[in-house]
Amino acid sequence: MNTDQFLVKSELKHIDTASFTWQTPSNIALVKYWGKSNPQISKNASISFTLNNCHTITTIDFSKKQNSELVSEFNRTVDFDLFFEGKQKEEFKPKIAEFFRRVEEYCPYIFDYKMTINSENSFPHSSGIASSASGLSAIAMCLMSLEKEINADLSADFINKKASFLARLGSGSASRSIEGPLVVWGKHPAIEGSSDLFGIQFPYKVHSVFENYQDAILLVDEGEKQVSSTIGHNLMHNHPFAESRFLQANENLAKMAKILQEGDIKSFVNLVESEALTLHAMMLTSNPYFILMKPNTLEIINKIWEYRQENNSNICFTLDAGANVHVLFPESEKLNVLQFIDSQLSKFCQKNHYICDTVGFGAKKL
Known part of the structure; x- marks a missing residue:
């Protein structure tokens, strides 16, 4: 290097x-x-x-x-x-x-x-x-x-x-x-x-369906995480599934590159959610093990799955190293999904707090 x-x-x-x-x-x-x-x-x-x-x-x-x-x-x-x-x-x-x-x-x-x-x-x-x-x-x-x-x-x-x-x-x-x-x-x-x-x-070149993609961040827990990302990363050194996970992630990135170019949004939904749950599975199976999701994280995930099935929606979730849920969806569904979040999901957020975001273009000098 x-x-x-x-x-x-x-x-x-x-x-x-x-x-x-x-x-x-x-x-x-x-x-x-x-x-x-x-x-x-x-x-x-x-x-x-x-x-x-x-x-x-x-x-x-x-x-x-x-x-x-x-x-x-x-x-x-x-x-x-x-x-x-x-x-x-x-x-x-x-x-x-x-x-x-x-x-x-x-x-x-x-x-x-x-x-x-x-x-x-x-x-x-x-x-x-x-x-x-x-x-x-x-x-x-x-x-x-x-x-x-x-x-x-x-x-x-x-x-x-x-x-x-x-x-x-x-x-x-x-x-x-x-x-x-x-x-x-x-x-x-x-x-x-x-x-x-x-x-x-x-x-x-990215397919037009992924342009101006939306991300609503549901703040399930606004407090500081019990286990820092640094500690979590270090626990992968002796993790029993580490090598398989690294191989899987690289395979998934090759799949994601193709999905983004072809606009296969159903495959996008499946892969993004699988990646999120795999990340947290690594935490659950490390030693010492830990859980960053909260009960309301799981409530939100199940509500998203119900909504997607009932409305033939392309809404999906992802998670970072914490309890909060990122709700991803194409701009064409913005009105309906935000209504769903406000009426069905916000009650699972701390103080009903969520942030409406969209994809951006990086650093800006002010």
């Missing part, structure tokens, strides 16, 4: 202060990854819809340190303050500090600046919507904006590729939040240009 392409090789321009704001989305995987090796390499390829309304907005203010070039490379630290939704969040800093440690080889300029990070989500933090994906991709885009200012030769394509590469070092799914509407992360023979190092846009 050639990571040298992401090293800073040019002379960097001197800038005293800079500030950048990016809005980057969460994403929802259709074919999941669960299990990874260092440094943040997935055990199987995955593909996701980029979301639009579920996003993080992050501003980073950069101030050049005095005499930063005199600091020994053995005594350098990344200096940053972190504010989340207006409040200083010391408990979030270790994860961000670890991210900076992982990217410092590729972004050595971060030692030269004091950073003030202000971030906010459009959705509840740590509740099964991929907040690490949107949050770390936003930081990565801010870093690349600074790199562009001090190295003007960078192309837009390279910026997106390196941002995805950097974001991946913080959160694997964050590699899929730079672009959209469909992004593949992980080397796969059926996907031209795919890489373990960064996400790429799905490179083939």
Whole structure:
């Protein structure tokens, strides 16, 4: 794997202060990854819809340190303050500090600046919507904006590729939040240009039935997950079904690539739901085992199945690593499905809370 392409090789321009704001989305995987090796390499390829309304907005203010070039490379630290939704969040800093440690080889300029990070989500933090994906991709885009200012030769394509590469070092799914509407992360023979190092846009023409696809996120549980995704991924190392699962996921991605091009929506429904349940089956069969679904998660799934059968609908569900349910459906069914959600499903959500979303196109500079 050639990571040298992401090293800073040019002379960097001197800038005293800079500030950048990016809005980057969460994403929802259709074919999941669960299990990874260092440094943040997935055990199987995955593909996701980029979301639009579920996003993080992050501003980073950069101030050049005095005499930063005199600091020994053995005594350098990344200096940053972190504010989340207006409040200083010391408990979030270790994860961000670890991210900076992982990217410092590729972004050595971060030692030269004091950073003030202000971030906010459009959705509840740590509740099964991929907040690490949107949050770390936003930081990565801010870093690349600074790199562009001090190295003007960078192309837009390279910026997106390196941002995805950097974001991946913080959160694997964050590699899929730079672009959209469909992004593949992980080397796969059926996907031209795919890489373990960064996400790429799905490179083939997608059937019109999947354009402007809808995702209503039913917030069954807005609290923090009992078991983090990091712990869950680590439990795949000695999982009895791990190797079979990795093989299955790669086979499913090849099937999904064909489905998306041909518009076989019935097969799409079947594969997406199977992937969601398989993800949670890996949690149920790990050691120690755990359950992230809640009783209302299952109530919603059964209601979706009933509705689909009674109305010959193409509605389906998927799940991330949490209790919340993503209800996916084509735009042509939007009116009827939203009425169904409001009248039948919202009662299973915490405070009747759900988010109406649609597929989006990735990061936006504000």
